[in-house]
Amino acid sequence: MELLACGHLANEGPFRTCLHLCVEEASQVSRLYTGRGGDYHLLCVPCAKLDDPWSQLAVVCEGCTDRADARSVAHVSGQPEVRRLDRPLGGVFCEEAAPVRPANDRCLAPMADGWLVYTGQHLVPSGGTSYKLELPADEEDDNGFGTPGPALHVSSDGRFAAVVRDFGRYGVVVDLGDGRVTMRLDRQDYCNFATPFPIAFLPNGTLVVATDWNRLDRFDPATGGLLTPRDTELRDSENPPPDYLDYFHGALTVSPTGVWLLDDGWVWHPVGIPAVIDLAAWQDGQTFAAEHGHELVVRDYLWNQPASWVSDSVVAIQGIGDDSDALVDGVQLYDARSGARVGTVFGPKGRMWGVDGQLAVVGEDGLEFWDRAEGARVGVLAGYRPTAYNPRTRTFAALDNQVLRTYCHG
Structure with missing residues (x-):
């Protein structure tokens, strides 16, 4: 020495x-x-x-x-x-005329046998009947944390659609069989401008949605029936009950089989705390499972980051680092059950989906595929920037200038 x-x-x-x-x-x-x-x-x-x-x-x-x-x-x-080991990608491109314009890049979503578009005034399914639909006006229009506007979500069987206002308060659920509004959504007004609307359809057909800043509930979307009655009210701020949650819910991302729910929420001062909720336990009768998710990381002034599941137990969250002022492009991978960080991939940045254990990312060069085992980009479709993905058919979609361009991953 x-x-x-x-x-x-x-x-x-x-x-x-x-x-x-x-x-x-x-x-x-x-x-x-x-x-x-x-x-x-x-x-x-x-x-x-x-x-x-x-x-x-x-x-x-x-x-x-x-x-x-x-x-x-x-x-x-x-x-x-940043490792790039690009290899040729298989798959099939298709183009077809689509005389409809989405309200924004969050208003194209997959259905069981096609695609659904929300124009800002109508829901327009592929080859089906369109329905007139307008969201209630919002009290605020704060773009400090993201771009306010409608976002479209569709159940995996294609029966129901939800149109909500990201970074806003209201939404509705529609039965696509007859255009009937089955639910009117309201997550209340406390700091709703800070996150996309917390909502997700589960593989079993039920709907998880925020009903207040710190409360999630599950519903039957066909009837609007509440499936998770419980008391979460704070009556004494000095002595909060053990199941009280001091946490602002954010964007929700469901694992492929519906076992876990990633909640990209935050708490004061503010810090982002992406947390995992045990959906299986919640659905099996653990009344307060949604109040007892476990945190993955604490990040100063940082939430609303792209996230996706790469398996049923591993989730990827973009932004390497624990402070919004000290970030590096890439993803950090976490095990849902333990909360442990299990990997890092430098480079990915943009809208993201999990595909066959890889990450598909809409990056600067186009649709990029990143392999977590290799820690590298392994393929890119130059210039192609989809806004929706159907995991059942492994098909991406982009709708621009009234042309629907789809890519089925090989």
């Missing part, structure tokens, strides 16, 4: 730091990526912002690097290695 720059006679640490991190109690650090895999060095934030931060790095011991690495990351520079 030799005396290291930190003044310790010890084994060399796995990366370098500036000497300030060895002698000062900095609460935050900057991560300097080397461009080799996910390797990085650590500096105090002032050193990281110098013209030549590399000159500040020193070889220090394992103890000093461990203490530095335990601090929160408030700044990043450099870039991790």
